[in-house]
Amino acid sequence: MLQMTKAVYDAIRAHGEETYPHECCGALLGRSTSDGWQIEAAVKADNTRTDSAHNRYQIAPVELVKIEREARQRGLAIGGFYHSHPDHPAHWSQTDFAEAHWLGCSYVITAVANGKAAVTNSFRLAGDTEENKQFEQESIEVQE
Ligand SMILES: [Zn+2]
Secondary structure, eight states: OEEEEHHHHHHHHHHHHHHTTSOOEEEEEEEEETTEEEEEEEEEEOOOOOSSTTTOOOOOHHHHHHHHHHHHHTTOEEEEEEEEEETSOSSOOHHHHHTOOOTTOEEEEEEEETTEEEEEEEEEEESSSTTTOEEEEEOEEEEO
16 A cells, blocks of 8 residues: 555646646655554656657656655655556556666656546566566555
């Protein structure tokens, strides 16, 4: 299960509407609990994939380092990543899977249909190596 505040949930959905028809992306900062990640902040990232920004996303390594530092300063850790699927279902693609390397982290995808945020799903990257990793859909609990 992925737990997040309403403010975070609204922010990642709004980000997807903002960048439509391109994908948005960002990181989720929180704490690890026995029930999964408790997300307390979303950090927007620039989509560095200029070649195909409508169906690819990538956070630049230098930006990721900055995000990790910010997380540490706030006593949090990177618990996941989010991106949007403009006019596409909220399900991971083969590219999303190939480019997901943060085992134990949650990957949140929001479908944005005609500029409006629709379904938001979360997939936890399970497994303990790159060879046996797999996405498992998990529920999202939004807290007021
Ligand atoms: Zn995707």
